[in-house]
Amino acid sequence: MIDVTMTRAYEMMVILYALSIVLYFIDYFYKQAKIRRTAFWIVSIVWVMQTVFFLLYIMEMKRFPVLTLIEGVYFYAWLLITISIILHCIARVDLPVFFINILGFIFVTIHLFAPDQVQNPLGESAVSEMLIIHISFAILSYATFTLTFVFSVLYLILYKILKKKKFSKLWSRLPSLQQISMWINSSILIGNPLFFISILLGLEWAFMTLEGLSVIDAKIIGSFIIFVIYLIILVLHRKGKLSGLNYSWANIYTFLLVVINFFLGSKLSNFHLWY
Known part of the structure; x- marks a missing residue:
């Protein structure tokens, strides 16, 4: 009932x-x-x-x-x-x-x-606070990366509207390009450190809990690649070498890699829980 x-x-x-x-x-x-x-x-x-x-x-x-x-x-x-x-x-x-x-x-x-x-997919003996924190931080980072994706798409929409001079009252409640760019940057600044901490905690838990663990794992490699890509995007944006449309497209493509790594990486992984 x-x-x-x-x-x-x-x-x-x-x-x-x-x-x-x-x-x-x-x-x-x-x-x-x-x-x-x-x-x-x-x-x-x-x-x-x-x-x-x-x-x-x-x-x-x-x-x-x-x-x-x-x-x-x-x-x-x-x-x-x-x-x-x-x-x-x-x-x-x-x-x-x-x-x-x-x-x-x-x-x-x-x-x-x-x-x-x-x-419980692993059994009580294999679960620890470290594992739960690892997964929680990963999901938090995915949420912030989602924000990055949404704001990047909005940047492209607003840029196209302004370029074609079709700005109307319908779009008047959109933030400025500068504001959107700032929010994109803030989302990555929050999400990427969370993602890196999640990776480290996951590796630490795996080495302490699982026998015969190899770091040559699809999900581990994919996660590190995504972290490095977001880090490069941040550095290039900070130096003024990546901005505007290119900055937005870089974040959109990287978010697609996050999605691919989440689903395909988990399927190819030898020890990750989510299948």
């Missing part, structure tokens, strides 16, 4: 989330402050519900739920909703919030329709 009630509550949360996205879409085209406020408060209700589900799951599993792919998807979706609320309150940028909420909705629905994975 409790499981059925929780499922229905989760389905209601997804419906509310879908309604908020529709309202954000209407507001963007018609600029209705009342509709925008309603969309924000609905997203806030969704965040509260999702947080409650998250805490209940932690109490049930007696650990931070990130050890399976589905658990990671839920944590990632929660992070995206949290970021969208923060952006709405602090930066007040409508289109990035709309795009981030669309991504969050996609992952919330993936979690809804995915099969249950309540079992």
